[in-house]
Amino acid sequence: xxxxxxxxxxxxxxxxxxxxxxxxxxxxxxxxxxxxxxxxxxxxxxxxxxxxxxxxxxxxxxxxxxxxxxxxxxxxxxxxxxxxxxxxxxxxxxxxxxxxxxxxxxxxxxxxxxxxxxxxxxxxxxxxxxxxxxxxxxxxxxxxxxxxxxxxxxxxxxxxxxxxxxxxxxxxxxxxxxxxxxxxxxxxxxxxxxxxxxxxxxxxxxxxxxxxxxxxxxxxxxxxxxxxxxxxxxxxxxxxxxxxxxxxxxxxxxxxxxxxxxxxxxxxxxxxxxxxxxxxxxxxxxxxxxxxxxxxxxxxxxxxxx
Amino acid sequence: xxxxxxxxxxxxxxxxxxxxxxxxxxxxxxxxxxxxxxxxxxxxxxxxxxxxxxxxxxxxxxxxxxxxxxxxxxxxxxxxxxxxxxxxxxxxxxxxxxxxxxxxxxxxxxxxxxxxxxxxxxxxxxxxxxxxxxxxxxxxxxxxxxxxxxxxxxxxxxxxxxxxxxxxxxxxxxxxxxxxxxxxxxxxxxxxxxxxxxxxxxxxxxxxxxxxxxxxxxxxxxxxxxxxxxxxxxxxxxxxxxxxxxxxxxxxxxxxxxxxxxxxxxxxxxxxxxxxxxxxxxxxxxx
Numbered sequence: 001x002x003x004x005x006x007x008x009x010x011x012x013x014x015x016x017x018x019x020x021x022x023x024x025x026x027x028x029x030x031x032x033x034x035x036x037x038x039x040x041x042x043x044x045x046x047x048x049x050x051x052x053x054x055x056x057x058x059x060x061x062x063x064x065x066x067x068x069x070x071x072x073x074x075x076x077x078x079x080x081x082x083x084x085x086x087x088x089x090x091x092x093x094x095x096x097x098x099x100x101x102x103x104x105x106x107x108x109x110x111x112x113x114x115x116x117x118x119x120x121x122x123x124x125x126x127x128x129x130x131x132x133x134x135x136x137x138x139x140x141x142x143x144x145x146x147x148x149x150x151x152x153x154x155x156x157x158x159x160x161x162x163x164x165x166x167x168x169x170x171x172x173x174x175x176x177x178x179x180x181x182x183x184x185x186x187x188x189x190x191x192x193x194x195x196x197x198x199x200x201x202x203x204x205x206x207x208x209x210x211x212x213x214x215x216x217x218x219x220x221x222x223x224x225x226x227x228x229x230x231x232x233x234x235x236x237x238x239x240x241x242x243x244x245x246x247x248x249x250x251x252x253x254x255x256x257x258x259x260x261x262x263x264x265x266x267x268x269x270x271x272x273x274x275x276x277x278x279x280x281x282x283x284x285x286x287x288x289x290x291x292x293x294x295x296x297x298x299x300x301x302x303x304x305x306x
Numbered sequence: 307x308x309x310x311x312x313x314x315x316x317x318x319x320x321x322x323x324x325x326x327x328x329x330x331x332x333x334x335x336x337x338x339x340x341x342x343x344x345x346x347x348x349x350x351x352x353x354x355x356x357x358x359x360x361x362x363x364x365x366x367x368x369x370x371x372x373x374x375x376x377x378x379x380x381x382x383x384x385x386x387x388x389x390x391x392x393x394x395x396x397x398x399x400x401x402x403x404x405x406x407x408x409x410x411x412x413x414x415x416x417x418x419x420x421x422x423x424x425x426x427x428x429x430x431x432x433x434x435x436x437x438x439x440x441x442x443x444x445x446x447x448x449x450x451x452x453x454x455x456x457x458x459x460x461x462x463x464x465x466x467x468x469x470x471x472x473x474x475x476x477x478x479x480x481x482x483x484x485x486x487x488x489x490x491x492x493x494x495x496x497x498x499x500x501x502x503x504x505x506x507x508x509x510x511x512x513x514x515x516x517x518x519x520x521x522x523x524x525x526x527x528x529x530x531x532x533x534x535x536x537x538x539x540x541x542x543x544x545x546x547x548x549x550x551x552x553x554x555x556x557x558x559x560x561x562x563x564x565x566x567x568x569x570x571x572x573x574x575x576x577x578x579x580x581x582x583x584x585x586x587x588x589x590x591x592x593x
Contacts, residue, residue: 011343199329200329
């Protein structure tokens with residue numbers, strides 16, 4: 001099984017959901033024209049609104065079904081091919097069960113004709129991941145405006161089992177560990193990472209991602225597809241650097257830290273097993289899971305230990 | 307005895323510049339993208355105006371703007387007072403020539419003296435503040451006339467020292483240098499091609515003849531920047547002194563930093579409701 005993946009690294013217009021949705025429609029058109037083989041399109045965190053909204057989250061948050069309906073409508077308006085089918089993974093501010101979340105939706109979109117054909121997948125929401133680790137320090141203030149997700153799940157797609165993480169989720173190795181233990185073979189990471197520290201070869205946070213993402217891929221032998229926002233919001237510039245990393249930790253394609261671009265890569269799912277056969281770290285972890293669970297339970301029961 | 311080689315970790319040292327080093331090409335590219343996004347994409351302007359003092363900060367901004375918007379879209383305004391040095395004017399002209407930006411000269415003497423003549427007792431500080439505020443008025447008015455956006459030039463060191471006139475030098479809505487220490491401004495200026503005569507001269511507000519920033523501070527910029535850098539990262543004054551920074555220099559920097567927080571904020575408003583702006587009602591600047 002192969003997945004033809006594309007990553008859309010774009011600059012949203014702050015707070016302009018409708019205009020950003022139109023922009024996404026243009027990307028659907030470009031993909032159909034220039035990269036019709038694309039099966040999964042991954043877009044960054046909060047890509048249809050911008051990231052730093054503060055209280056504006058209340059104005060712009062959508063339910064998952066509102067977002068899905070808008071995506072499906074714009075997809076069907078923009079694509080011409082009768083058999084068009086595309087999985088999409090993107091970040092958005094979610095309103096759900098009376099709370100706001102920083103979430104990522106994974107859905108299948110289809111043309112109307114494809115939808116009517118029983119051989120094609122149905123248009124549907126496959127999963128919504130709610131950001132598990134909300135950065136609230138320095139320039140970040142997420143806990144003030146959104147609630148925390150409570151789970152890291154993997155879910156089946158027509159290409160195999162995958163998981164989605166959002167930005168700081170991936171800065172904690174435990175998140176990708178949970179995703180891999182739940183069976184994910186591809187980890188999609190959507191992010192809005194503001195650039196800071198210009199003393200090194202790369203912007204400081206990019207240097208950190210360049211360690212973290214191959215680390216996730218290499219430790220668990222999973223594919224990692226990373227979509228990073230670009231553009232400036234009130235002086236804070238996001239560092240893009242979208243990338244696709246194979247299960248050995250090799251970066252196969254890398255986007256600009258500043259400019260918009262569309263990345264493409266072929267994800268060979270069989271590479272996961274090949275990589276794991278020679279580096280069975282995940283199997284070792286699974287074997288020790290009972291002991292790790294006991295350790296964690298003990299730690300969790302006694303959080304204020306001396 | 308079979309002796310092992312000993313490898314000792316390098317301690318943090320007062321004289322090291324590691325934390326102030328910048329990757330000049332990367333930073334230049336970033337700041338050009340910042341100016342394009344903030345001026346053109348977000349605010350819809352294609353042109354910018356900057357006050358050209360002949361100093362290194364405004365020179366660097368002129369170079370960055372010329373690269374970001376094209377020199378024909380940048381206006382550098384020289385705003386001399388009758389006591390301003392000829393060097394300042396000459397250096398500003400040098401920058402306009404080197405970058406190809408447009409240059410205009412608008413004397414502020416009549417405007418400033420129109421008020422100052424009513425206040426013969428005004429000391430140097432008051433006179434300097436009046437000049438800075440007159441320049442701010444002119445910069446904003448010229449920007450309106452030219453259909454441009456005013457761009458600020460204040461660096462991080464002077465912002466942290468409160469070494470600027472409140473609601474004057476700090477008032478332009480976009481500033482590419484505000485998170486760069488002065489020593490970083492110098493490094494970037496050298497890289498981008500600001501003429502040596504500007505980069506190498508002592509920094510001065512040029513409000514009083516012979517005045518220099520470092521003379522006013524009682525500490526050099528490189529020394530102050532190293533101390534500021536550690537203080538902002540959360541190191542205590544005591545730790546800095548242990549690292550080898552002279553106590554008197556740490557005290558100078560800390561006193562300036564601690565006494566000027568108010569200058570880095572908007573005016574204090576009496577909070578009276580649970581919808582108080584920027585306390586409860588929170589919307590970002592670009593929303």
